[in-house]
Amino acid sequence: MMPSAMYVAETGRGQPLVFLHGWSSHGDYFGPQVETLACDFQLVMPDLPGHRHSPAMPDALSIPALAADLHKLIKARGLEKPVLIGWSMGAMVALDYISQFGSNDLAGLVIEDMTVKITNEPGWRFGIRNGFDSAQSTAAVTAMREDWAGYSQNAMPRLFARSYMPEAKFGDWISTEIARNDGAAMAALWQSMAEQDYRTLLPTLTLPVLILHGGESQLYEPAVSQWMAANIPGARRCCFDNAGHSPHLEVPAAYNRTLVDFVASLSFKSL
Numbered sequence: 001m002m003p004s005a006m007y008v009a010e011t012g013r014g015q016p017l018v019f020l021h022g023w024s025s026h027g028d029y030f031g032p033q034v035e036t037l038a039c040d041f042q043l044v045m046p047d048l049p050g051h052r053h054s055p056a057m058p059d060a061l062s063i064p065a066l067a068a069d070l071h072k073l074i075k076a077r078g079l080e081k082p083v084l085i086g087w088s089m090g091a092m093v094a095l096d097y098i099s100q101f102g103s104n105d106l107a108g109l110v111i112e113d114m115t116v117k118i119t120n121e122p123g124w125r126f127g128i129r130n131g132f133d134s135a136q137s138t139a140a141v142t143a144m145r146e147d148w149a150g151y152s153q154n155a156m157p158r159l160f161a162r163s164y165m166p167e168a169k170f171g172d173w174i175s176t177e178i179a180r181n182d183g184a185a186m187a188a189l190w191q192s193m194a195e196q197d198y199r200t201l202l203p204t205l206t207l208p209v210l211i212l213h214g215g216e217s218q219l220y221e222p223a224v225s226q227w228m229a230a231n232i233p234g235a236r237r238c239c240f241d242n243a244g245h246s247p248h249l250e251v252p253a254a255y256n257r258t259l260v261d262f263v264a265s266l267s268f269k270s271l
Helices: 027-037 063-077 089-101 134-146 148-152 168-179 183-195 222-231 252-270
Strands: 007-011 015-020 041-047 083-087 108-112 209-214 236-240
Touching (some): 007 027, 015 027, 015 089, 027 041, 041 063, 063 183, 083 089, 083 252, 089 183, 108 252, 134 148, 148 183, 209 222, 209 252, 222 236, 236 252
Parallel strands (some): 015 041, 108 209, 209 236
Antiparallel strands (some): 007 041
16 A cells, blocks of 8 residues: 555656655656656656645654655555655655665665755764754754744745746745745754764665765755765766756756766666
């Protein structure tokens, strides 16, 4: 049976690609990929629990719980050797999936503009930019719970490079979609993200991994993806120089080509 709490959009046929969205977004943020890739691949885009069509109680929300729901989804849909494509929080969900269930049933992993530990501390400087630490994270969680409408107003611009100006209609759509989230649910998921640390997992990864990064990301410096690539055996890295935190939206043509090339290399290896 499908997990009842999770809404899933699906289109196309072929190699399964499972797109895992970021915090406070949902599956429709991968519209530019649907337009180009649905002719050649099976695209699976869940609204992860706590987001849009997949409401959930805040006390049931955590990154490990989302990973477990993803495992149920893959099994229920009978997806054979899917590629997990995790954007931001979605990458943490994918890493937790591997931590819990292994990677034998996966063909590959794509990590888009994300780190393995979001809060900085002595000895760890590859979290969110500008030294974002646990105290700042705790303050953010409080602000989310107390005034999500106010807090969410600043979220949309940080998705993109400062040099990128989304069309007014598109920007308004994203701002509206973010504001529609439940603040308590977003706070619970952010708190769970801040608790995760996958540094020791990376060297154990045995599946093909592609790391994608926005050169003008307002959340993560290029050094983050460089560190991750250096700590994942055989990982490939691609930096989109003129993109921010959301290359799949900012430079979709280049992003899609890079993704297709990666998936094609997996098919070649399996022959």
